[in-house]
Every structure is written in structure tokens, then in C-alpha cells.
């Protein structure tokens with residue numbers, strides 16, 4: 001069933017769809033659909049009570065034709081080999097669509113971090129870093145945070161790597177704290193690229209952003225920053241939600257006040273002045289100019305897609321639409337701008353972090369934001385050019401056409417190495 005598709009099969013389907021518009025031989029297409037290598041390892045870690053527990057962990061290096069493998073490390077009980085392979089492939093095409101000089105990778109540990117102490121998590125992370133050491137490096141493979149990992153884990157990995165290599169190499173990992181070599185502007189980067197994509201999409205479609213109605217599903221890092229920056233463009237944020245509930249007000253909210261309320265109470269729900277009886281599903285089917293899904297994958301399936309009433313969808317989350325939902329929306333008047341462009345601000349500012357680490361010269365936040373804007377607007381133009389040139393059914397296929405062509409060009413220019 002496509003709705004619950006294996007993510008690795010979904011990735012391969014997306015590559016096949018786009019490859020129809022690219023001049024690629026069957027053998028090379030196979031290369032674009034499979035990882036170059038996958039590390040599967042078992043970490044034996046001592047727990048606080050002296051017992052030993054074993055954790056399965058993975059790192060997939062999908063394609064390095066355009067540069068070092070790049071992609072996050074997630075800690076989740078549902079991590080598995082196919083998920084890591086798929087996520088590493090999506091990173092290849094995300095980096096290529098914004099034209100930053102990286103390939104794609106992804107890693108993960110099968111663990112529920114809530115079940116372990118900080119000391120145990122540090123030992124698990126350092127054990128994984130030891131296993132990763134021969135594979136990663138500033139010019140080889142540069143991991144980053146993902147689900148349930150952040151600056152703390154990145155700093156542990158960097159420290160383990162530097163200690164074992166007897167060097168300083170802040171660029172071996174991104175998403176670090178500023179004092180450990182992180183970049184200004186990283187925290188806001190994903191929401192900022194969502195805003196830039198929405199702004200460019202409205203301009204492209206001749207729609208007015210001033211006074212546009214906007215609904216945002218998910219009010220975490222990506223969703224809340226996107227809401228704040230889109231509000232600053234003059235749009236009205238009329239509905240937002242989180243895992244505890246959704247709120248709606250026709251005249252719009254001040255996203256900063258809603259964030260303060262969430263900080264105080266733990267949720268956006270019960271925000272004073274919001275309409276009664278408004279559900280998470282109501283938000284996704286609201287008649288709005290712009291819908292920003294910024295929570296989880298598969299938030300909108302083909303059934304729900306039939307009721308989506310937004311003119312434009314900009315995907316802040318990774319994979320918020322099932323392939324079936326994509327097909328339904330392609331036949332309606334809803335324009336979908338894909339995750340691999342819209343949320344690429346995160347990896348793009350990770351790239352800036354790596355550039356700054358290599359130069360040992362750090363940029364102002366203004367410079368980071370300006371460089372990000374240049375990259376996202378150029379990528380948007382490349383995507384719409386491909387959409388028009390090939391008369392494509394949707395912007396997602398256009399993004400993959402652009403990205404696959406770039407990976408292919410890099411591969412063909414390098415030649416094959418047996």
C-alpha cells in the first residue's frame with residue numbers, strides 16, 4: 001500500500017519518476033537509487049548499574065559524487081536500515097537541489113533516549129563516534145543532528161573524533177554550539193528557507209503575501225520560526241497546532257505571543273481568544289492561502305488530501321505528504337513546494353558552518369541570512385525553470401529533475417572507477 005510505503009521504495013519511486021525526464025542509462029540509474037555503502041554496527045555500552053547493553057546503529061553513505069556525505073544522526077526506537085538508506089538518499093537530492101557541494105548520508109541508533117541517563121547517552125554517543133571514525137572526516141562524511149539529537153551529541157562526537165585523531169577538526173560535524181564552532185543563524189535556518197520558499201512561490205504564482213491567510217501544523221523549531229518570518233512578510237497566521245491541539249482565529253495571531261504561551265503552558269492549545277472546537281484535522285483542511293506542514297512525515301494521506309483547501313502548500317517537515325496525497329493534490333488547484341527545497345535552509349547553514357570551520361573565520365548572522373537567501377532564491381528559479389521546460393505535473397518532480405541532473409553531471413565528469 002503506497003500510504004505506508006517502505007521509505008527506501010518511496011525514494012526509488014521518486015527517482016524513477018524524475019529520471020524519465022533526464023538522459024540516464026539503466027546502469028547509472030541503478031547507481032542513483034542505491035547507497036554506496038552502509039555501516040551496521042552493534043555498540044556494547046556499560047550502563048550506570050554496571051550491566052552491558054547492545055545498541056544497533058547505522059550510517060549510510062548514499063552518494064559522494066558531489067562532495068562529502070552529509071546528513072544527520074537520529075536516536076529513535078524505530079530506526080532501521082531501510083529508513084536510514086532512504087534518508088541518506090533524500091540528503092543527496094536535497095543538497096543537489098540547492099547546489100551545495102555535498103553528497104548525502106544519514107545515521108541512526110535504535111534507542112529511546114528518554115530511557116537513559118545523560119552519562120549513558122554520552123557513552124552510547126562516544127561509542128558510535130568511535131565506530132564512525134574511519135568513515136567520517138571534514139572531507140569525507142560530515143554528520144549533523146536529526147531527530148532526538150542536538151548540539152550536545154554533536155559536541156560529544158566532535159570531541160571523540162578529535163581526541164582519537166589527535167587534532168582539532170570542528171568541520172567533522174555540524175550543528176555544534178556556537179562556542180564549539182557552530183554558526184550564527186543555524187537555529188532559524190530551516191524556518192527561514194520555508195519563509196523564502198513561500199515568498200518566492202507567491203511571487204511566482206502572482207499571489208499577494210500581504211494579508212494572505214496561513215495555517216502552520218507543528219509549532220517546534222521549523223514551524224514557529226516559519227510562522228514568525230511569514231508574519232513579518234505581512235501575512236496573517238490564522239491557525240497553528242502542536243501535538244496537544246490546534247488554535248484558529250480568523251483575524252490572525254501574533255506568532256511571538258503564541259510562542260510565549262507555548263513556553264509557559266507547554267502547548268499552543270487554550271491560547272486566549274482562539275475559536276472553540278478546532279482540531280488538528282480542521283487545520284489541515286482549512287480554506288487558506290498557504291498551509292505549512294511542519295510536524296511529522298505522512299501528516300496528509302490521500303484521503304485527507306481530498307479535503308485540503310489550501311492554494312499553496314510549502315513543506316517544512318520531511319515527507320509530510322504521502323505519495324498518494326501528492327497524486328491527489330497534483331490533480332487539484334493546490335500547488336505543493338517540496339521539502340527538499342523548502343526545508344533545505346538547515347543543511348545550507350550547516351554547509352556555511354563547515355565553510356567557516358575550514359576557514360576558521362566566522363560570519364555575522366546577517367551574512368548567513370543573506371547567503372541563505374541567495375541560495376534558496378536561485379534554487380527556486382532552477383526548480384521553476386525545470387517545471388516549465390519539461391511541463392511537469394508538480395514541483396516535487398521538478399526538484400528531483402534538477403537534483404538528479406546535477407548528481408549525474410558530477411558522476412559523468414569524474415568518470416567511473418572500477
Ligand code: NAD
Nearest residue numbers: 190218219220221222241242243294295316317318343346
Ligand atoms: P520539533 O520537535 O521542534 O517540532 C515538532 C512540532 O510538531 C512540535 O510542536 C510538536 O508538538 C508538533 N507535532 C507533533 N505531532 C503533531 C501532530 N500530530 N499535529 C500537530 N503538531 C504535531 O521539530 P522540528 O525541528 O521543528 O522539525 C519538524 C519537521 O521539520 C520534521 O519533519 C523535521 O524532520 C523537519 N526538519 C527540521 C529541520 C530543523 O532544522 N529543525 C530541518 C529539516 C527538516
